Amino acid sequence: MTAVLSLEATWRSAETENMPVALQPWLLEPASLTARLKAHSASFRLQLLGETAAPLPTFLHGSLPHHQHCIRREVLMWCNDFPAVYAQSWLPASSISQLQQLAALGEQPLGEFLFQFDDVTRSPIELAQITVAASSVVPSGTHWARRSVFTVATHPLLVAEVFLPGVFAL
């Protein structure tokens, strides 16, 4: 099964990007994005699109070196019944074997799991623009996205998030 979206794009350090002002607090949020989305909406729903064993794509080898065997988790976060964020996470098999709850998140947000650890660290945020075709389950158009690698103790995982038009209404 292929991913709902390919996030192969030109990723750049967040400092050098000229992002839309309205999106800055979303793209640069250092704490839980799930918590921020919930705080800004009357209703929040996480839709699990898929959790599939998949080899790490070549363009991500630099972000998660030596972690080719992964689970790809894809979710759509709905705020006030509009899709606000699509997230695609790459969970290395070795991280799952150490953090077993990662394999059983289902519709529980990954952010709620990650931010409960005192020893979670995060790499600098990178940004890109992603074009989504009309046939996708995600609203079509060109959307801003961010990605970073979280590390819990010594176990890394990569989270990428695409900000959809619904986020501008929050």
Ligand SMILES: C=C(O[C@@H]1C=C(C(=O)O)C=C[C@H]1O)C(=O)O
């Ligand atoms: C990393 C976070 O987790 C969010 C929840 C996700 C999920 O459940 O798969 C994925 C990415 C994030 O948008 C966060 O809340 O900051």
